[in-house]
Amino acid sequence: MTSTARVPDHLDDDGLQTVTLTVNGSERTVAVPTHRTLLDGLRDEVGLPGTKSCCAEGECGACTVLLDGKSVNSCLVLCVEAEGHQVTTVEGLSDDGLTDLQEEFLNAGAVQCGFCIPGQVVSAEYLLRTNPEPDEVQIREALSGNLCRCAGYQRIVRAVQATAARRSER
Amino acid sequence: MTEYHRPTSRADALTALAEGGARARPLVGGTDLLVGLRHHHDVADVLVDLKGVTDLPEPIVVTDDGVRIGPTYTMGELVSHPVIGEWYPALVEAALTVGSVAIRNRASLVGNSCNASPAADTAPPLLVHGARVTISSQDGDRTASLDEFFLGPRRTLCGPGELVTRLDLPRPAPGSASAFRRLTRRRGVDLATVSVAAGVGPDGGLVVGMGAVGPRPLRTAVPGPVDLTDDASLDRALDELLGVATPITDVRGSREYRLATLRVLTKRAVLAAADRRDPREMAS
Numbered sequence: 344m345t346s347t348a349r350v351p352d353h354l355d356d357d358g359l360q361t362v363t364l365t366v367n368g369s370e371r372t373v374a375v376p377t378h379r380t381l382l383d384g385l386r387d388e389v390g391l392p393g394t395k396s397c398c399a400e401g402e403c404g405a406c407t408v409l410l411d412g413k414s415v416n417s418c419l420v421l422c423v424e425a426e427g428h429q430v431t432t433v434e435g436l437s438d439d440g441l442t443d444l445q446e447e448f449l450n451a452g453a454v455q456c457g458f459c460i461p462g463q464v465v466s467a468e469y470l471l472r473t474n475p476e477p478d479e480v481q482i483r484e485a486l487s488g489n490l491c492r493c494a495g496y497q498r499i500v501r502a503v504q505a506t507a508a509r510r511s512e513r
Numbered sequence: 514m515t516e517y518h519r520p521t522s523r524a525d526a527l528t529a530l531a532e533g534g535a536r537a538r539p540l541v542g543g544t545d546l547l548v549g550l551r552h553h554h555d556v557a558d559v560l561v562d563l564k565g566v567t568d569l570p571e572p573i574v575v576t577d578d579g580v581r582i583g584p585t586y587t588m589g590e591l592v593s594h595p596v597i598g599e600w601y602p603a604l605v606e607a608a609l610t611v612g613s614v615a616i617r618n619r620a621s622l623v624g625n626s627c628n629a630s631p632a633a634d635t636a637p638p639l640l641v642h643g644a645r646v647t648i649s650s651q652d653g654d655r656t657a658s659l660d661e662f663f664l665g666p667r668r669t670l671c672g673p674g675e676l677v678t679r680l681d682l683p684r685p686a687p688g689s690a691s692a693f694r695r696l697t698r699r700r701g702v703d704l705a706t707v708s709v710a711a712g713v714g715p716d717g718g719l720v721v722g723m724g725a726v727g728p729r730p731l732r733t734a735v736p737g738p739v740d741l742t743d744d745a746s747l748d749r750a751l752d753e754l755l756g757v758a759t760p761i762t763d764v765r766g767s768r769e770y771r772l773a774t775l776r777v778l779t780k781r782a783v784l785a786a787a788d789r790r791d792p793r794e795m796a797s
Contacts, residue, residue, distance in 0.1 A: 360517065376515070377515045377516070377517040377560070378515045378550070380547070399551065400548045400551065400552075401544055401548065401612065401613075401615075401616055404613065404615060407615050410618075413589070413618040414614055414615045414618055415615050415618055415619050416544075416615045416616065416619070418547075419542075419543055419544050419547050419548070419616075419619065420543065420547075420619070421517065421540075421543065421547070421560075423517050423519075423562075424540075424543070424562060424564070426519070466614065466615065469614070470614075484614075485614055487613055487614075488612065488613020488614055488615050488616065489613075
């Protein structure tokens with residue numbers, strides 16, 4: 344119940360609404376108040392805490408997930424809006440261990456405190472799927488909505504570049 | 514109790530908005546609405562999600578005369594549309610400054626105008642390009658220019674029970690062009706300190722749309738031709754264009770700073786737009 348404490352009082356006494364959505368390939372049904380965000384639904388109802396709750400207003404990118412394949416801030420999507428849609432969280436980028444992108448984040452030393460990393464990884468994965476050979480300017484633009492308070496941006500950019508290079512060799 | 518409606522028809526959407534009255538808000542991207550609700554800036558408790566409505570105007574239709582945009586067309590779709598980029602370059606430049614990739618994947622163009630922030634990034638280019646909106650309710654449709662649509666901070670012609678169902682952009686005249694310039698404190702996810710879009714017409718006339726320098730996005734124009742190669746003539750045109758700006762001092766900048774940068778940015782936008790004109794099509 345991390346960020347629900349910030350929900351206005353007048354929204355609190357809702358009845359629950361049943362929402363069926365596909366999360367990381369599995370159909371899930373959750374019962375939530377209508378004001379509950381997708382972020383809270385994923386963390387508290389589905390039990391996937393990889394998606395992080397931070398600014399809760401679309402500024403920091405820690406809560407980034409893929410909704411029908413497009414990156415979105417899950418703190419700015421109501422859980423009820425996701426009815427019938429496909430959600431991919433950082434946990435669902437790979438069925439088996441780390442993705443090449445996650446490995447390159449480790450190789451580049453791009454993970455400091457680690458809090459922003461799930462959002463960075465999802466945003467970077469969305470970039471590489473839509474633009475497999477981004478230049479540095481495009482990488483920085485694509486990740487400009489993901490804040491890193493450790494300011495580890497250089498290594499994050501290097502991790503994305505290394506992944507792009509690795510994928511182009513395949 | 515927050516009521517959440519997911520109508521599948523335009524009629525049901527308008528009914529839900531009419532019944533909710535001043536407590537109801539249409540919901541598309543939610544990138545401003547959800548933040549407003551969280552911070553109590555908005556006390557709506559009836560949300561009408563338009564994304565499942567099947568008989569609203571299509572997200573985008575391109576004709577020989579212009580472009581028609583429906584309420585669910587996102588900024589992300591807009592910035593990669595080849596015709597929008599060719600006909601309305603200032604609009605693409607402005608949309609690319611909205612939030613971040615994840616925000617643009619969700620935020621709608623029409624919603625950005627309906628939210629009516631004086632700093633709305635896409636408002637200045639839409640004003641320059643002569644956008645018109647269609648406002649629908651159970652009583653029927655009416656249209657207005659976007660310039661008439663903006664009434665003040667967060668206030669528009671679209672009242673309780675009404676919905677902007679369409680935004681029309683006329684095809685620019687041959688020999689005209691536009692450009693957008695914006696000042697912010699950081700590159701991503703910040704509101705504009707000052708924003709400006711400029712259009713240069715085929716006759717050398719200028720039209721300017723301004724953001725964050727008044728209670729609403731502003732539009733002014735001077736008839737052509739303005740000799741852009743002559744500093745004195747350009748300065749006179751800028752004096753005439755920028756007189757309507759009444760910026761305030763806030764956390765993003767002082768009134769004086771905004772007025773000074775507005776002039777610089779407008780000059781840059783005008784010259785950038787002029788550079789984009791096709792010399793074969795100019796009337797002057």
